[in-house]
Amino acid sequence: MKRDKLTIYDVLVRPLVTEKSLALREHRKYVFxxxxxxxxxxxxxIKELEGEH
Structure with missing residues (x-):
């Protein structure tokens, strides 16, 4: 897949769940x-688009 054809769903593959990322959730920070x-x-x-909701 070419870089210029990536969609939001192609860029963020899945959430990354670790002890550190779970601790960051308390501060409204998410890891993907x-x-x-x-x-x-x-x-x-993508981060700016998320802020529009």
Whole structure:
């Protein structure tokens, strides 16, 4: 899959559940496994879209 064709569902693969990530949830911070083809710009765009809800 090409980088320019990635959707939100392709970028964020699944939540990452560890002791550390569970502790971060208390501070409303979430950890996800990210597609290796995604770059920081795509992840930032998704984070901004999430804030619009």
């Amino acid at each position: 496994e990210v597609n290796p083809l995604a770059n920081k710009g795509l992840v930032k765009d």
